[in-house]
Amino acid sequence: xxxxxxxFIGEKCMISIIPNFSNEPLHLIxxxxxxxxxxxxxxxxxxxxxxxxxxxxxxxVPPEWMDMDILEEIxxxxxxxxxxxxxxxxxxxxxxxxxxxxxxxDVPRCEELRTVIKDIFDIRESKLRTSIDAFIxxxxxxxxxxxxxxxxxxxxxxxxxxxxxHIARYQRTATASQRDTSMLSASMAGSSTxxxxxxxxxx
Amino acid sequence: MSDDEITADLQAENDVDAExxxxxxxxxxxxxxxxxxxxxxxxxxxxxxINEMCAPEILPNQTDMLELMVSQVSHMEEQMRxxxxxxxxxxxxxxxxxxxxxxxxxxxxxxLQKIETFTQHILNQEETREPDxxxxxxxxxxxxxxxxxxxxxxxxxxxxxxxxxxxxxxxxQRIVVPNLMSHVFLKANVxxxxxxxxxxxxxxxxxxGSQHIIPYQxxxxxxxNNQAQLx
Amino acid sequence: xNFFPNYYSIEDIFVTQEKVECKVNTKLQRxxxxxxxxEGDDLEPGRSINLPLWxxxxxxxxxxxxxxxxxxxxxxxxxxxxxxxxTHIELGRLHPYFYEFGRYLTPYDRNHxxxxxxxxxxxxxxxxxxxISKNDGQxxxxxxxxxxxxxxxxEAGVRTNTQYINWLQMTGNKILISELxxxxxxxxxxxxxxxEGDSLPSSKRVTx
Numbered sequence: 001x002x003x004x005x006x007x008f009i010g011e012k013c014m015i016s017i018i019p020n021f022s023n024e025p026l027h028l029i030x031x032x033x034x035x036x037x038x039x040x041x042x043x044x045x046x047x048x049x050x051x052x053x054x055x056x057x058x059x060x061v062p063p064e065w066m067d068m069d070i071l072e073e074i075x076x077x078x079x080x081x082x083x084x085x086x087x088x089x090x091x092x093x094x095x096x097x098x099x100x101x102x103x104x105x106d107v108p109r110c111e112e113l114r115t116v117i118k119d120i121f122d123i124r125e126s127k128l129r130t131s132i133d134a135f136i137x138x139x140x141x142x143x144x145x146x147x148x149x150x151x152x153x154x155x156x157x158x159x160x161x162x163x164x165x166h167i168a169r170y171q172r173t174a175t176a177s178q179r180d181t182s183m184l185s186a187s188m189a190g191s192s193t194x195x196x197x198x199x200x201x202x203x
Numbered sequence: 204m205s206d207d208e209i210t211a212d213l214q215a216e217n218d219v220d221a222e223x224x225x226x227x228x229x230x231x232x233x234x235x236x237x238x239x240x241x242x243x244x245x246x247x248x249x250x251x252x253i254n255e256m257c258a259p260e261i262l263p264n265q266t267d268m269l270e271l272m273v274s275q276v277s278h279m280e281e282q283m284r285x286x287x288x289x290x291x292x293x294x295x296x297x298x299x300x301x302x303x304x305x306x307x308x309x310x311x312x313x314x315l316q317k318i319e320t321f322t323q324h325i326l327n328q329e330e331t332r333e334p335d336x337x338x339x340x341x342x343x344x345x346x347x348x349x350x351x352x353x354x355x356x357x358x359x360x361x362x363x364x365x366x367x368x369x370x371x372x373x374x375x376q377r378i379v380v381p382n383l384m385s386h387v388f389l390k391a392n393v394x395x396x397x398x399x400x401x402x403x404x405x406x407x408x409x410x411x412g413s414q415h416i417i418p419y420q421x422x423x424x425x426x427x428n429n430q431a432q433l434x
Numbered sequence: 435x436n437f438f439p440n441y442y443s444i445e446d447i448f449v450t451q452e453k454v455e456c457k458v459n460t461k462l463q464r465x466x467x468x469x470x471x472x473e474g475d476d477l478e479p480g481r482s483i484n485l486p487l488w489x490x491x492x493x494x495x496x497x498x499x500x501x502x503x504x505x506x507x508x509x510x511x512x513x514x515x516x517x518x519x520x521t522h523i524e525l526g527r528l529h530p531y532f533y534e535f536g537r538y539l540t541p542y543d544r545n546h547x548x549x550x551x552x553x554x555x556x557x558x559x560x561x562x563x564x565x566i567s568k569n570d571g572q573x574x575x576x577x578x579x580x581x582x583x584x585x586x587x588x589e590a591g592v593r594t595n596t597q598y599i600n601w602l603q604m605t606g607n608k609i610l611i612s613e614l615x616x617x618x619x620x621x622x623x624x625x626x627x628x629x630e631g632d633s634l635p636s637s638k639r640v641t642x
Contacts, residue, residue, distance in 0.1 A: 001253075001257070003597055003600075003601035005256075008302075008305075009253075021291070023291065026292060026295060026296070028295070028296070028299050029241045029245050029279075029299060029300075030245060030299065047298065047302065051298060052291075097601075097604075129565070129568070132561070132564065133561050136557055136560055137561075140400070140401040140405065141386065141416075141418065142400035142405075142416065142417050143415065144413065145388070145414040145415060146413050148414060151598075153388055153434065155594065156594075157388070157594065158590050158594070159563070159587050159590050159591040159594065160564070161385065161386035161388070161436075162437075162586075163560040163563065163564075164416070165382060165386055165436050165438070166436075166437075166533070166556055166560075167560065168384055168386075169384075169537075170552050170553040173537050173540050173549050173552070173553070174540070174549030174550045174553040175549075176549075177541060177543070177548075177549040178549065320435070376441055377442070379440040379441065379442065382438040385436065385438075
């Protein structure tokens, strides 16, 4: 799942626009949007918003969370928290990226916002790396990843799942080989090291 | 022409009966004719698409949903024919149809890739499945068999016919199988208690919306029941 | 797709092509040709010979003919593994298929150390791999540093990072010519210039 697909999925997000035309509702497969009244905000999918904006048919209303105070707060919270905090949108990076690149004029303090959003992403990404560190040190190859967004997951895909596949494969090989010994030594000396033992060569 | 004629509502045009009821039986009452909206069909296809991209093995086919969506798409194209190409409505509708077509094409392509990689393995598994549990569509089965036939014929012509019989008998060894213990990213749709997550029978209760990285095989059944989806 | 050995995977063929040192346990008549230093036609017990892994792996671990000697490379990293200091090891220099070769040899290791060693080595080094593929592509450039599987993981990591950066800069939106078509175009160009020398004006060559 590369960034283009993640963007495609994120483009389904609804976002508010102010059209400069009026029209009856459109019955899209994904659901109905509209009616459109010139000068009045209406929610449409992000892919449609960016298209209309490029056609000069609307202004984009940045989502509430695209605000310096709110984002600074989120950033601080993210630094404080041991866990991943819940983002205001599960596609926050895609929304920010698309809105700010298509309609920078519609976003007050666009450049500052860009920086703080990138900061948040970077903090979360490095937190992800630290937690991967801790979890690979431990036994087992399962982990919980609540509140991580697709683009954040992308930063370790496929290297993380691939690595875990190999680790798990070699763990199975090692365990199978040890089971053979422990069966032997259990019958001979009555002692065995369980496959779950974490320390190396503890016998 | 009024935009109302371009309706995305399947109910008006295509009555969808028992077939479709298979997938959303938890939502509807036992009406004689159960209906499903185009929106719901699209959601199902999208989930199937993402699951298919992320899962190491081939998943049950979505032929019913695909057929519904294909007829919906062509129906809408029919309706749009009279609209001016530059009409704002025509542009938006065709953009959406492109998106839908992309999902369907990408989904089918992804399945073909798996079929080409694990041909014999998939065919062997299909053999053991009841007619109602087949994972491949009839067309995919046909493709898989032909593909396997061509590969076998090719190998025979260029190599195995010149080899001793012993080597020709290596058919089983040559089967390529997916690594079902591949790690996947998973999101729980509902609360799922006591999921085994490790080799030592360690268990975890999954909360709705919670996300996990976990070997595929341990959660494969959750996908089938729609209790979780891959991300 | 991630590496998962199967009949057709070229890496697996390369690994099983590797030679393994074995001790001969019993006199094998007219097999002396396997031993470069043999004096007669027979293979004498007590001699050490190198046999390919693809042959060895078909024999039972406790077969009467050969005993596999565990390569020193695995013993040599033992200390580093115990001290969790494996990241600096030039694994590719020790063996280009360090992990997979080790995996095949695991059942033959009577002390049951190899299995544990490859597992722990990978576990320790993966964290480092994640780091270097994020930070730059240079550190791992030395080909000897990484084993084959690690190189692939590293490449995957670098690719991810490039994709992300391109996406951020919105440079990835152009529809690119597929690699296959591009190769084909290059080939056509080459073929033409081979066939016709440089008689054609260059503008006419790019007709595809």
